[in-house]
Amino acid sequence: MTQDEFKQQVAHAALKHVRDGVIGVGSGSTVNFFIDALATIKGRIDGAVVASEASAARLRKHGIQILELNNVSELPLYVDGADEVTEHLYMIKGGGGALTREKIVAAVARKFVCICDASKLVSVLGKYPLPLEVIPMARSYVGREMLKRGAQPELRANFKTDNGNLILDCRGLTIVDPPRLEAELNQIAGVVTNGLFARRPADVLLLAEPGGVRAIAAKR
Numbered sequence: 001m002t003q004d005e006f007k008q009q010v011a012h013a014a015l016k017h018v019r020d021g022v023i024g025v026g027s028g029s030t031v032n033f034f035i036d037a038l039a040t041i042k043g044r045i046d047g048a049v050v051a052s053e054a055s056a057a058r059l060r061k062h063g064i065q066i067l068e069l070n071n072v073s074e075l076p077l078y079v080d081g082a083d084e085v086t087e088h089l090y091m092i093k094g095g096g097g098a099l100t101r102e103k104i105v106a107a108v109a110r111k112f113v114c115i116c117d118a119s120k121l122v123s124v125l126g127k128y129p130l131p132l133e134v135i136p137m138a139r140s141y142v143g144r145e146m147l148k149r150g151a152q153p154e155l156r157a158n159f160k161t162d163n164g165n166l167i168l169d170c171r172g173l174t175i176v177d178p179p180r181l182e183a184e185l186n187q188i189a190g191v192v193t194n195g196l197f198a199r200r201p202a203d204v205l206l207l208a209e210p211g212g213v214r215a216i217a218a219k220r
Contacts, residue, residue, distance in 0.1 A: 001212070006117035008033045010208035014079050014115050017204070019086045020044055024105045025059065026080025027052035027098040034079055035059055040052050049075060049121040051105050052098035053162050056077020064092050069108065078109035082197070085120050086126040089202040089218045090178040094131030094195030097161050103193050105168050107200050114202035125178055129154070129169035136166050146170050165192055 001007070011033035025031060025038070025048045035055065038045070039062035047065035049072055050056045056066050069075075080102055082192055090116065093099050106112050123183040130151070134142045139155065146153040151170035175181055178198030185194040205216040218219065 003117055006208035009205050009215050010115045010117065012037045013206050013213040014113055015041060017077055018145060021076055022046050024049045024075050024078030024109050028081045028096050029056045030081035031055060032058060034115060035062065039064065049105055050150055051101040052096065055143050056192050057154050064160060068182055069105065069107045075109045076111060078106050078112045079115060082114050082120055084122050084125050085114060085116055086122060086125060086204060087216060088206050089114065090125060091194050091197040091201065092125050092128050092130055093197050096156050097159060097167050099131055100163060100193045102131050103197065107199065109123060112202045114205045116205065116207055125175040126173040129171045130173055132168045132170060132185065133161055133192040134168050135190045135192065136165050139166055142188055142190050152175055
């Protein structure tokens with residue numbers, strides 16, 4: 001199977017977690033397959049809260065209503081992918097630049113289902129560059145702070161987030177305590193948020209492997 005076929009397989013597997021009401025939808029290539037699969041059961045849901053403008057556009061094309069998070073009283077389920085994930089369901093996200101909105105929607109959701117192909121599963125986070133969404137005037141300062149922490153920060157070229165901010169991709173980190181580092185980096189002035197999802201990790205990981213889709217529940 002190709003990587004796209006694995007992504008499509010795990011996206012369809014996530015439909016089993018969808019219930020009536022409103023659903024939270026993340027962003028990225030695997031989520032695009034989930035949106036296409038969700039369209040086949042769109043009559044069961046009232047609409048979607050989305051984490052990126054790109055996902056919103058794809059949902060609208062399928063005739064699925066987009067709802068504002070501020071107007072939603074509860075969010076039973078959030079489905080999103082990851083750039084790296086451990087068996088403790090700690091993640092690095094933000095390769096597409098939607099990390100802040102993804103983190104907000106994940107915080108509201110009662111259940112967070114992460115969908116990935118097996119290549120994203122790692123024992124220790126950090127091989128994938130850690131994104132930081134940064135207020136533009138703080139770019140240089142945040143970069144210096146990350147150098148102090150052993151990272152090699154790089155401005156994501158020709159890119160602005162949906163919030164109008166910049167992304168610093170930080171290479172060279174070996175993240176042995178993701179919850180601690182997530183909290184620490186969020187205290188740097190000018191950082192909107194970072195791409196570690198450890199203080200609110202996923203509840204279930206659906207992992208597409210050659211033998212099928214494996215479900216891993218959070219060890220908490």
